[in-house]
Amino acid sequence: MAKYKAPLRDMRFVLNEVFEADKLWSTMPATQEVTPDLVDAILEEGAKVNENELFPLNRTGDEEGCQFNDGEVTTPKGFKEAFQLMAESGWMGLGGNIEFGGQGMPKMLTVLFEEMLYASNASFALYPALxxxxxxxxxxxxxxxxxxxxxxxxxxxxxxxxxxxxxxHSGTDLGLIRTKAEPNTDGSYNITGTKIFITGGEHDLSENIIHLVLAKLPDAPAGSRGISLFMVPKFLINEDGSLGERNPAFCGSIEHKMGIKGSATCVMNFDGAQGWMIGEPNKGLACMFTMMNYERLSIGIQGLGLGEVAYQSAMDFAQERIQSRAPGGAKYPEKAADNILVHPDVRRMALNVRAFNEAGRAFASYVGMQLDMSKFHEDADVRKKAAALVALMTPVAKSYLTDRGLDCTISAQQIYGGQGYIREWGAEQYVRDARIAQIYEGTNGIQALDLMGRKVVSNKGEYVKLFEQDIRSFIEANADNAQVQPYLAKLAAAVDTLVQVTEGVIEKAAANPEEIGAASQDYLDLFGLVTYAYMWARMVAVAAPKAAEDTSGFYSSKVKVANFFYARVLPKAAALAAQVNAGAETLMDLEEELFYGE
Structure with missing residues (x-):
């Protein structure tokens, strides 16, 4: 059966030893009060609420799903009570602005709590995430x-x-939206239109729902330059803060989905609902994209969390499942057969999952660190560089974490054999829940185009150079660390490959814009693979010197999983580079009409 225990030891390793978060936080006035003791308390309590309250609701929530009746949505049994417990304990404002009652915790810390949320109950996690x-x-x-x-x-x-x-009619191309905002004399607007795929558009968890709605003013310019953002409450809000009459913003239906069934995915109809503008007219996308960097990282963490719980559950199964004997002879002669972890192919699957999960956790923390520095650091140059790295890394975080997250849930399911296909074991739910993360918040194909087109080609690789400098500086700083040398040489070669491929696409795209789309997905995979190699090198730099005297096996296991990644995963970089370098010709050569049937 499914099993989850928050990986606090690894989380602390990444936060405290690999990235030395406390040293960074102590340099920024906004985070100076975030002490190691406070962090430990938050992680410990976060683990308890996720393991004890949310994880037990995961499978039952999937079986029951959300229910829709006469415009009202009911979440699965237990969700409302768990939500109230979390709200009363302050978890909804963990990263919020202290000035308005939030706790002001840095992103490096909140990404770890988000991982616990998605691992314990991905459907539930989407409500606080939004x-x-x-x-x-x-x-x-x-x-x-x-x-x-x-x-x-x-x-x-x-x-x-x-x-x-x-x-x-409007998914990626938001310039096509038709929702209208008609101005009223009191400064408000009447919002009319239909929105689909709205997570938490209607539910029974809270007293009120605050919709942030993209709409167009009557005189708006065409396309994405004419989009404004509006705050549209489910219940109107009186001057004293109490709730007034129902606003005509109604749920028309909920979607029946492959996964995340405990999350209400709604069709929302705004029938002249009263709303108020956020920001400036026709600048709605700029407002919305402020949250997108955080939201896209959050969805990436959905893939990470599901990969982690899938791994833990599969290893619990593998420990008990006995089949055949080890290739070299019986390892457990007292039993009728050996457990399946004696078999190399099962180990291959398990190590792939573990290597991606642990690198993904470090990567999410790395992106969180850049977000914190871009927001809180006093040095303007540091903020500027961090913001550039955030822009570069956001599509990678969303896409690579979710692609590998699905891979990890599938590999973990495969370890079960036939039981993995049976609902009662839980493995198939993780596959279904992980699949959506590649689609929403901008499909992964769109993320790859964003990376290749906007973040690489459009600025001629300037952001990539910043990331390259970060890795080169790490390699130089560890030049005298003999225990890391084998990894550094391979990491440097991988960076060289990434730089060469980047320059090649930029050059070819100048003559043929189709080269951007043709290269984008393979380039993102190459970028993610090199990034994970960097994360593993940083982890080994800390773990290797401590491995010899480590009686727990934690540090030595880090080194051994790193060895697996560098020997059996990183070589795929060469194939990805070849795929990118193949160019657009073979993709665009087949005539459009030949894609269709007779």
């Missing part, structure tokens, strides 16, 4: 009056936020 994104957007772009009105209640979990972008 609320965090909505509060971030409001905190950065709303008026002081609106922030004072909304943020305290949203940090308390009394009110929850949504993000309403997609329409039936």
């Amino acid at each position: 609320n965090s994104g909505a509060t971030l957007c409001l905190d950065n772009h709303a008026s002081d009056e609106m922030k004072e009105q909304l943020l305290p209640a949203m940090y308390e979990g009394r009110w929850m936020g949504t993000m309403c972008l997609t329409e039936p």
Whole structure:
């Protein structure tokens, strides 16, 4: 059966030993009060609430799903009580602005709590995740009056936020949206239109729901330059903060989905609902993209969390499942057969999952660190560099973490054999829940185009050079560390490959813009693979010197999993580079009509 225990030892290793977060936080006034003792307390309590309250609801929530009746949505049994417990304990405002009642914790810490959420119950996790994104957007772009009105209640979990972008005819191309915003004489707007795929658009968890809705003013310019952002509450809010009459923003239906069935995915109909503008007219996308860097990292962490719980559950199964004998003879002669972890192919699958999970955890923390520095650091140059790395890494974090997350859940399911296909064992749910993460918050194909087109080609590789410098500096700083030398040579070669491929695509794209799309997915996979190699080198640099005297096996296991990654995973970089270098010709050569049947 499914099993989950928050990997606190590894989380502390990444946070405290690999990235030395406390040293960074002590240099930034906004995070100086985030002490190691406080961090430990948050991680410990976060583990308890996820293991004891949310994880037990995961399978039952999947079986029951959300229910829709006459415009009302009921979440699965136990969700409301668990939500109230989390809200009362302050988890909804963990990373929120202290000025309005949030706890102000840095992203490096909140990514670890998010991983626990997604691992224990991915459906449930989406409700607080969307609320965090909505509060971030409001905190950065709303008026002081609106922030004072909304943020305290949203940090308390009394009110929850949504993000309403997609329409039936408009997915990636938001410039096509038709939702209209008609101005009223009192400064508000009447919002009319239909939005689809709205996570948490309607539910029974909170008193009020705050919709952030993209819409167009009557005189808006065409395309994406004419989009504004509006705050549209489910219940109108009186001057004293109490709730007033129902706003005509109704759920028309909920989707019946492959996975994340405990998350309400709604069709929302806005029938002249009263809303208030956030930010400036026709600047709605800029407001929304403030939250997108955080939301896309969060969805990447969904892949990571599901990969972790799938691995733990599979290893629990593998320990007990006995089949055949080890190739070299019986390892457990007292039993009728050996457990399946004696078999090389089972180990191959398990090590692949573990190598990606542990590198992914380090990568998520690395991106979180850049977000913290871009927001809190006093040095303007440091903030600027960190912001550039965030821009570069966001599509990689969303896409590579979720692609590998699905791979990990499938590999973990395979370890079960036939039992992995049976609902009662839990493995198949993780595959279904992980699949959506590659699709929403911008499909992974769109993320790859964003990386290749906007973040690499458009600035002629300047962001990539910043990341290259980061890796080269690490290699130089560890030049005298003999225990890391074998990894550094391979890491340097992988970086050389990435740089060569980057320069090649930039050069070819100048003559043929199709080269960007043709290269994008393979390039993102190459970039992610090199990034994970960097994460493993950083982890080995810490673990290897401690491995000899480590009686727990933690540090020595780090080195051995790193050896596996460098020997059996990183060589795929050469194939990816060849695929990118193949260019656009073979992709675009087949005539369009030949894709279709007779």
